[in-house]
Amino acid sequence: MSDRELPAGVERREFDGTTRLATRGESVYGEPTEGEWRAWNPTRSKLGAMLDLEMDTGLEGGDEETVLYLGAASGTTVSHVADFAGPTYAVEFAARPVRDLLEAVDTRPRLFPLLKDARKPETYAHVVESDVDVIVQDVATRGQARVALENRRFLAEDGRLLLAVKARSEDVTRDPNDVFDDVREELAEGYELLETQRLDEYHTDHLGIVARPR
Amino acid sequence: MTEDSAADTGWFAGLEPDDLKAGATAIAEGTASEPADWPSRALEAGFASDEDEYYDRLHEATTAATRAAVERRERADDRQLVHAIRAMDDCHRTANELAERLAEWGGTIDPEAGTGVAYARELVTETDREVDHPRVRSLAERVVSLAEEAEELREYVERETPTVAPNLAALAGPVLGARLISLAGGLENLAKKPSGTVQVLGAEDALFAHLRGHAPSPKHGIIYTHDAVRGTHPENRGSAARALAGKLSIGARVDHYSGERKPELEAELTERIETIQSRTVDDDADETGGDADE
Numbered sequence: 001m002s003d004r005e006l007p008a009g010v011e012r013r014e015f016d017g018t019t020r021l022a023t024r025g026e027s028v029y030g031e032p033t034e035g036e037w038r039a040w041n042p043t044r045s046k047l048g049a050m051l052d053l054e055m056d057t058g059l060e061g062g063d064e065e066t067v068l069y070l071g072a073a074s075g076t077t078v079s080h081v082a083d084f085a086g087p088t089y090a091v092e093f094a095a096r097p098v099r100d101l102l103e104a105v106d107t108r109p110r111l112f113p114l115l116k117d118a119r120k121p122e123t124y125a126h127v128v129e130s131d132v133d134v135i136v137q138d139v140a141t142r143g144q145a146r147v148a149l150e151n152r153r154f155l156a157e158d159g160r161l162l163l164a165v166k167a168r169s170e171d172v173t174r175d176p177n178d179v180f181d182d183v184r185e186e187l188a189e190g191y192e193l194l195e196t197q198r199l200d201e202y203h204t205d206h207l208g209i210v211a212r213p214r
Numbered sequence: 215m216t217e218d219s220a221a222d223t224g225w226f227a228g229l230e231p232d233d234l235k236a237g238a239t240a241i242a243e244g245t246a247s248e249p250a251d252w253p254s255r256a257l258e259a260g261f262a263s264d265e266d267e268y269y270d271r272l273h274e275a276t277t278a279a280t281r282a283a284v285e286r287r288e289r290a291d292d293r294q295l296v297h298a299i300r301a302m303d304d305c306h307r308t309a310n311e312l313a314e315r316l317a318e319w320g321g322t323i324d325p326e327a328g329t330g331v332a333y334a335r336e337l338v339t340e341t342d343r344e345v346d347h348p349r350v351r352s353l354a355e356r357v358v359s360l361a362e363e364a365e366e367l368r369e370y371v372e373r374e375t376p377t378v379a380p381n382l383a384a385l386a387g388p389v390l391g392a393r394l395i396s397l398a399g400g401l402e403n404l405a406k407k408p409s410g411t412v413q414v415l416g417a418e419d420a421l422f423a424h425l426r427g428h429a430p431s432p433k434h435g436i437i438y439t440h441d442a443v444r445g446t447h448p449e450n451r452g453s454a455a456r457a458l459a460g461k462l463s464i465g466a467r468v469d470h471y472s473g474e475r476k477p478e479l480e481a482e483l484t485e486r487i488e489t490i491q492s493r494t495v496d497d498d499a500d501e502t503g504g505d506a507d508e
Binding site: 087095097105110112114115122123128130131141154171172 | 223224225240241244247252253269270272273279280281284287471478485
């Protein structure tokens with residue numbers, strides 16, 4: 001495990017004797033800080049878990065990297081993304097968590113909050129630029145593969161989709177493996193899957209997927 | 215916005231760069247079928263002099279739009295709902311009470327007098343009817359308009375509960391959800407109650423009779439009106455009510471503390487209730503309480 005695999009701006013650093021992922025930015029959710037660095041908690045962030053489990057996310061970091069984040073919730077993960085990446089569009093549909101997200105937005109001038117439904121990209125296509133480098137998706141709704149396909153229009157040809165699938169959002173009664181199979185199959189309509197890995201170490205019944213548009 | 219302009223117009227089209235309010239409105243209300251390289255287009259259009267300035271303006275406008283939208287959505291508050299559901303019940307009750315009075319009075323002068331709100335409607339709509347007592351007719355009109363007001367209040371509740379408490383509304387139905395909020399005295403109060411209390415909300419008389427020691431504990435309060443309880447064999451209703459109350463409590467807590475929609479709660483409830491309903495009555499003796507949610 002070397003830092004070489006992590007995007008620029010993300011490092012493994014010591015917090016109270018434990019090595020943890022970290023980015024530089026204002027504290028958002030009471031996470032531990034060391035100087036200007038703040039710990040990135042993989043149990044509260046699926047993207048954090050994907051990085052911690054060393055999935056090849058293709059994230060590079062830096063001011064030029066553009067990100068569309070679907071399902072930003074209260075900003076736990078998207079604040080870390082905005083810390084290491086460039087212009088970051090944060091889409092979230094529920095009003096209550098967005099109130100908290102706005103706090104994280106205040107200190108991050110390249111983080112753009114949008115109170116929009118990720119299933120309706122036409123309601124934000126007039127704001128979000130085309131050819132973003134990365135789409136991060138973490139939406140707890142039925143039809144997660146559909147959301148990824150609908151939003152493919154924003155992604156650059158060589159861009160990456162980083163998707164955390166929550167099996168229980170699709171169907172609580174089915175075996176998560178069956179749910180994941182269906183999601184993978186539907187996703188293949190528009191994406192080539194590069195890597196998949198269960199995130200159970202940090203998130204029960206979640207599958208991490210790295211894909212690129214086909 | 216027409217199809218044509220939606221196809222290739224960014225949020226900044228036609229805006230003065232420093233008109234933050236118009237920018238926020240465009241973010242909130244605009245649409246486009248496909249994204250485009252908006253930063254470059256904004257520079258071409260003279261909306262910003264360089265990319266940094268564009269992103270600064272975008273940050274300002276998205277923040278303003280989102281803050282306004284959040285405030286507007288959150289003002290849809292639970293107090294409005296509590297008043298509406300109580301007014302709805304008052305209108306129903308009063309309409310029924312007056313309808314009873316009307317039926318008794320009408321019976322003395324109208325050989326075809328019916329009963330209830332239906333009779334009041336007959337009197338109002340069938341004008342050729344031989345009831346030439348202006349006070350009886352007027353009373354009938356009051357009854358009908360009260361019943362109509364109750365219906366309109368119900369529509370309001372059905373529309374508003376999903377905004378105030380989306381998960382609770384989905385689990386309980388909007389009217390029962392609003393009643394629970396009303397009985398608890400607000401969404402926050404409901405979210406803070408243990409699910410055992412939610413289970414018997416609306417059965418306070420029976421509960422206190424039980425606590426005083428001369429009655430069995432009530433199995434359910436107002437949640438009795440939910441299909442999950444009513445559709446279950448009486449032997450298993452305690453289990454069903456307990457399972458339902460547990461999910462309703464979780465729903466109310468998610469609604470109050472996070473506001474995120476969690477559709478899996480409904481699926482979990484359906485699954486649990488199916489398990490309970492498929493039990494044979496004999497198996498019930500094994501049920502020792504403390505239903506796990508998983």
